[in-house]
Amino acid sequence: MRHKKTNLFYGTGYHLDIFWNIDDRQLDLDASPPRITHHYRYQDLKGINTEKYSQSGLSANATFDSRDNVVNPYEGHLAAFSFRAFPEFLGSTTNASQLWMEYRT
């Protein structure tokens, strides 16, 4: 939605990422010493399933865009802000929130 007649836009969104059947080919737990991957180590540390998980949540977004051309701008600014919340009750494997802040000129 555009705020009045300004370069400010805002909106909400829904995000769904389902990862399943994760086949970590570098991982070899039977080797000696076991060959551990970053994925395995992180998931193990946080106590999350290493083969499947999902992230489902809502986001609040705002963008300020005064660029003259989106593909090859000569002047103007772009500032973007996105907050994404992934609570367990919406189907996420773990509670989490993420923040995205961006600026271009």
Add this chain to the structure above:
Amino acid sequence: MNLDKTRPRNVLAFWTYGWFVNSGTSPYLALPAIGWDMFARSGRPYTQGRIRGEDLVFAETEWRFPLQKSKDKWGGVLFLSLPSQAQFAKPKYWFTYNHTGRFDDRWSFGFDINYRTTGLIPLNSSLTAGRVGLNYHTKTGFRITGGYAWFGTFASEADQIWLHEDRAYQQVQYNHKKGNINVVHHLRIEQRWRQQFTNEDLDETISTFTNRYRYLIQFDGPITNYPDNKTGFRWQLANEFFIHNKEEVGYMLFDQNRTLAGVLISPPGKMSVAVLYQLIVQQQPFLRETFLINSFRITLFQTLDFRKKKKNIMEKEIPVID
């Protein structure tokens, strides 16, 4: 950003973003990672996902220039890109609604509601507070305030959920301008009656009385110069220093220092929003340690004017961080 007015194609461009898991745990493949922006262009020449972590900061600058003297058919590009992944202590969040109502040329009232949390998902409240005050605006540009505040600290370990604090405060504020930069000073004295646990079992409390003095200096200036009917952007910088006077509070008078920096967004109308990063250096009285606390503060300011008669004073109220 154009480098040469006669050659619009001579452009220096900047791009930066930060992507953070600010509370909870994200699974590995959903972590912030390089190249997962909308057009998968960040972090050239790394493969997508090469740099991954809970907190990611990226900056790229690019120079696009023409290669021919007057024609624009051929051009060149040079870029430098700096992706970085780091681990920060999880920040706190402070949300505030701050209201000022002017009902007389000399008098106004203000109140604010604060909510502080140490995590958003899962939500982890730490403090709720409210403050009311009456302001008197002098002819010489001072604003004198007296008021009362209640603070409730959330103590989830104990059966008693809230630790109450009653506070009376007096404040003097003075604003002046340097060019198009606003400078605000305020000095505040607080009388605090705080409820505290007396033992480690957290089942008994006493109320202690202390005085605290705080001085704030705030600067704000325009980022963009738009006319009144467009959204205004201002930068804001502030520092506030606190001293506490009672000995049982700690072995030092120094209580805390807060440094803030951020942006104030004012769409046309009576509301504006400040998004600020705040670094707190705080003295922990009993542990005899100094702590660093990262926090983000989001404040919604609303200023209303209830004056019915002709208004003699039309100066705009400057949103001040509280």
